Amino acid sequence: MRELLSGNEAVARGAFEAGVKLAASYPGTPSTEILETLARRYRSVYSQWSPNEKVAFEVAIGASIGGARALVTMKHVGLNVAADPFMTFAYTGVNGGFVVVSADDPEMHSSQNEQDNRFYARFAQIPMLEPSDSQESKDMVLTAFELSEIFDTPVMLRMSTRVSHSKGIVKLGEPTSGPDKKFVKDPAKYVMIPANARKRHVVVVERLEKLRQLTEETPLNFVEEKGSKIGIISGGVAYQYAKEVAPDFDYLKLGMSYPLPLKKIADFIKSHDKVIVVEELEPFYEDQIKAAGFDVVGKEYFDLGELSPDRLAEGLEVTRRSFNVGGKEYFGHLGELSPHRVAEGLKKAGVLSEIPTVDIPPEKDMFPRPPVLCPGCPHRGVFMALKKLKVTVTGDIGCYTLGVLQPLNALDTCICMGASIGSAIGMEKVQGSEKGTVAVIGDSTFLHSGVTGLMDAVYNNSNVTIIILDNRATAMTGGQQHPATGLTLMGEKAGQIDFETLVTAMGVKNFRKVDPYDYNATLDAIKEGIGSSGPSVILTDRPCVLMPKRIMDEPYLVDLELCNGCSACFRISCPAITASNETNEHGSPKAEIDTTMCTGCTLCAQICPTEAIILKSQFVKV
Amino acid sequence: MADKNYNILIVGVGGQGVLLASEVISDVAMNSGYDIKKSEVHGMSQRGGVVSSHVKIAPKVYSPTIEYGQADVLMAFEQAEGLRAIDWMKRDGVAIVSTTAIVPAIVTSSKMFKYPEDAVGEMKKKSKHVIAVPADQIAGELGNPRVVNTILLGVLSNYTPFENDLWIEMLKKKVKAKFVDVNLQAFKRGQNVRLSPVKA
Numbered sequence: 064m065r066e067l068l069s070g071n072e073a074v075a076r077g078a079f080e081a082g083v084k085l086a087a088s089y090p091g092t093p094s095t096e097i098l099e100t101l102a103r104r105y106r107s108v109y110s111q112w113s114p115n116e117k118v119a120f121e122v123a124i125g126a127s128i129g130g131a132r133a134l135v136t137m138k139h140v141g142l143n144v145a146a147d148p149f150m151t152f153a154y155t156g157v158n159g160g161f162v163v164v165s166a167d168d169p170e171m172h173s174s175q176n177e178q179d180n181r182f183y184a185r186f187a188q189i190p191m192l193e194p195s196d197s198q199e200s201k202d203m204v205l206t207a208f209e210l211s212e213i214f215d216t217p218v219m220l221r222m223s224t225r226v227s228h229s230k231g232i233v234k235l236g237e238p239t240s241g242p243d244k245k246f247v248k249d250p251a252k253y254v255m256i257p258a259n260a261r262k263r264h265v266v267v268v269e270r271l272e273k274l275r276q277l278t279e280e281t282p283l284n285f286v287e288e289k290g291s292k293i294g295i296i297s298g299g300v301a302y303q304y305a306k307e308v309a310p311d312f313d314y315l316k317l318g319m320s321y322p323l324p325l326k327k328i329a330d331f332i333k334s335h336d337k338v339i340v341v342e343e344l345e346p347f348y349e350d351q352i353k354a355a356g357f358d359v360v361g362k363e364y365f366d367l368g369e370l371s372p373d374r375l376a377e378g379l380e381v382t383r384r385s386f387n388v389g390g391k392e393y394f395g396h397l398g399e400l401s402p403h404r405v406a407e408g409l410k411k412a413g414v415l416s417e418i419p420t421v422d423i424p425p426e427k428d429m430f431p432r433p434p435v436l437c438p439g440c441p442h443r444g445v446f447m448a449l450k451k452l453k454v455t456v457t458g459d460i461g462c463y464t465l466g467v468l469q470p471l472n473a474l475d476t477c478i479c480m481g482a483s484i485g486s487a488i489g490m491e492k493v494q495g496s497e498k499g500t501v502a503v504i505g506d507s508t509f510l511h512s513g514v515t516g517l518m519d520a521v522y523n524n525s526n527v528t529i530i531i532l533d534n535r536a537t538a539m540t541g542g543q544q545h546p547a548t549g550l551t552l553m554g555e556k557a558g559q560i561d562f563e564t565l566v567t568a569m570g571v572k573n574f575r576k577v578d579p580y581d582y583n584a585t586l587d588a589i590k591e592g593i594g595s596s597g598p599s600v601i602l603t604d605r606p607c608v609l610m611p612k613r614i615m616d617e618p619y620l621v622d623l624e625l626c627n628g629c630s631a632c633f634r635i636s637c638p639a640i641t642a643s644n645e646t647n648e649h650g651s652p653k654a655e656i657d658t659t660m661c662t663g664c665t666l667c668a669q670i671c672p673t674e675a676i677i678l679k680s681q682f683v684k685v
Numbered sequence: 686m687a688d689k690n691y692n693i694l695i696v697g698v699g700g701q702g703v704l705l706a707s708e709v710i711s712d713v714a715m716n717s718g719y720d721i722k723k724s725e726v727h728g729m730s731q732r733g734g735v736v737s738s739h740v741k742i743a744p745k746v747y748s749p750t751i752e753y754g755q756a757d758v759l760m761a762f763e764q765a766e767g768l769r770a771i772d773w774m775k776r777d778g779v780a781i782v783s784t785t786a787i788v789p790a791i792v793t794s795s796k797m798f799k800y801p802e803d804a805v806g807e808m809k810k811k812s813k814h815v816i817a818v819p820a821d822q823i824a825g826e827l828g829n830p831r832v833v834n835t836i837l838l839g840v841l842s843n844y845t846p847f848e849n850d851l852w853i854e855m856l857k858k859k860v861k862a863k864f865v866d867v868n869l870q871a872f873k874r875g876q877n878v879r880l881s882p883v884k885a
Contacts, residue, residue, distance in 0.1 A: 067711055229750075230724075230749075231746070231749065401753050403753060430765075432791075469791075469795065514709045633790070636791075642792075659830070
């Protein structure tokens with residue numbers, strides 16, 4: 064049975080075939096579809112959204128210690144949030160197999176940084192598998208669970224955007240039930256007090272030695288021979304790019320990329336005149352290979368007698384010549400690779416003599432088409448008001464980060480999940496509160512890691528205003544459920560956090576709800592928040608217009624007789640409002656509303672100075 | 686029969702059904718015995734940004750992305766996006782472009798940017814094989830503005846070696862039941878476009 068699956072769908076399939084009992088996650092591009100696929104197609108696997116990646120990781124730890132195979136998935140920056148349990152769970156090891164998926168985002172298609180999470184595997188000294196397409200994604204999940212149980216370790220599966228979101232043909236296997244294990248009380252293994260942790264650290268080091276042997280033998284790291292004098296070492300999607308542009312070379316493909324098979328690599332290097340490492344982002348393989356190379360051969364050149372700078376230089380020169388490994392100097396650290404970037408790098412390295420020329424013409428004189436807040440988006444009114452008030456606005460991660468773009472231009476910071484509140488507190492402490500400091504944070508992000516920030520605001524008596532943009536969905540990643548929506552990932556009715564109860568219980572005195580479609584009320588609420596002492600919280604109460612259901616009220620349109628072309632409605636950045644063919648006396652275009660896109664949110668009508676924007680049904684053409 | 690390479694690049698604006706179209710093409714190709722990989726970036730697609738999908742069809746596919754200048758077919762659901770992507774096409778490639786124009790707010794609200802006056806004309810300066818399809822008009826006649834993607838699939842089917850029945854079968858599989866009929870009509874209308882290409 065063959066099916067066209069994305070890397071993420073293939074991971075879900077792999078988890079199903081591996082008999083995973085529990086999967087937990089917090090949504091984050093490009094990892095989100097793994098859990099969505101499990102919940103939709105493989106319902107024998109219990110899957111859940113957690114409030115954040117740290118909790119998700121801990122839920123999966125519990126399932127593993129309880130004896131079941133457990134999966135936890137997240138985007139690269141999510142692993143920063145979960146780094147605390149991640150690092151120590153590497154010490155305790157597992158009971159049921161445990162796999163953590165880190166989906167990295169080279170090129171930052173939908174992220175705030177492009178950190179290379181392969182370093183996390185090395186940091187925690189746990190094995191890492193790195194698929195390069197959908198078939199490998201599925202197969203490696205199965206291998207990862209076996210490794211996890213054999214070596215008593217969490218295993219990292221490192222995906223990247225192009226692996227997660229590309230589709231390829233996958234051969235499906237039969238589902239298995241996974242090993243049948245029970246929780247066994249073992250505090251020396253699972254209770255990491257210093258006395259136990261010291262012993263477990265020894266286990267980690269010994270385990271790594273065994274893994275170093277395994278990685279030399281595993282078929283995940285394989286050589287493809289074509290008889291070339293130059294060899295290429297690669298892994299992940301970069302391997303696919305390299306194969307496309309340089310098919311006639313010898314390859315050492317790394318599927319298990321931590322720990323690296325250094326002996327296999329050394330043999331590969333010895334049997335080639337030159338070896339090029341092709342990898343995306345940081346020189347993760349290359350630095351380890353170079354470090355190991357010098358270490359292995361160094362003594363031959365530096366062993367006897369006193370060293371001098373000349374001898375050292377001579378020795379290093381010989382070493383460099385005998386171990387001719389190149390990489391990042393040809394391909395660079397930044398952004399994602401592509402077949403063309405790999406070809407260019409291989410040409411620079413002298414590997415390819417001719418590559419197809421690509422004459423990229425000068426940038427076309429074209430308008431950009433950035434993502435924008437949707438027509439009727441409940442965030443729009445808040446940003447209109449914030450722009451009007453000229454306050455400092457600390458932002459957060461979600462659709463509302465788009466408030467930074469022209470013409471709204473209403474955000475001053477955006478760092479990571481939950482950072483809006485803490486940064487507002489710090490800014491207000493040093494800047495004072497006259498001008499007003501406002502944090503904007505979505506409902507899902509607030510639950511993820513804003514709650515502790517609010518606690519800080521209450522505790523340290525901060526004069527910040529916090530706007531929780533509650534659109535009742537994790538909208539940016541596709542409208543997933545969260546602890547305040549009342550439904551679970553699998554569609555069951557769920558416990559539901561009430562923001563007002565939560566916020567007031569934390570001691571916030573100034574709390575108010577506001578309808579963000581009411582521009583003046585929103586403006587007044589923010590002014591009042593800024594004017595009061597101590598933290599203020601404003602909760603906006605309009606749902607996302609796209610999810611869970613599309614909201615379409617009666618549209619508005621522009622009476623061109625009344626429109627004076629002032630452009631006030633253009634500046635609220637609504638995709639439904641465009642320029643009409645008519646102009647005013649200065650030649651500026653009058654406005655037009657696309658009634659198939661307008662959701663009837665009324666914001667443009669509220670700010671139109673000539674009252675030219677009216678309900679479609681009330682428009683009478685004379 | 687699976688002996689040739691087809692790189693198909695599909696571009697459009699969030700909400701135009703780019704991903705659905707690339708799914709249909711991929712299923713058709715897979716069921717015709719080809720290896721296939723396709724790639725797109727999710728995340729921002731629902732918010733009016735540019736959406737593109739790379740579909741690579743060959744006996745054996747490595748990279749899931751098409752290289753600049755290597756698309757055999759460019760399918761554009763919006764004309765300015767067609768112009769933006771024209772250089773991704775091979776010199777002798779075919780561009781199938783809907784004359785749909787979606788002007789973004791950033792153009793309306795600032796004097797810095799202009800929407801191209803004649804995007805299709807500009808495309809024709811770059812390529813001999815530009816098929817401009819009045820897909821909005823056809824979709825309007827069919828009573829569903831959302832079938833622009835299927836109309837262009839119909840046009841595409843004239844330039845690929847896949848069996849007609851397979852296209853029909855995969856369309857039926859991918860489209861919601863109540864929209865199957867209108868999509869099949871849209872596909873047929875697209876197939877007829879070749880017979881009467883629109884003159885610029």
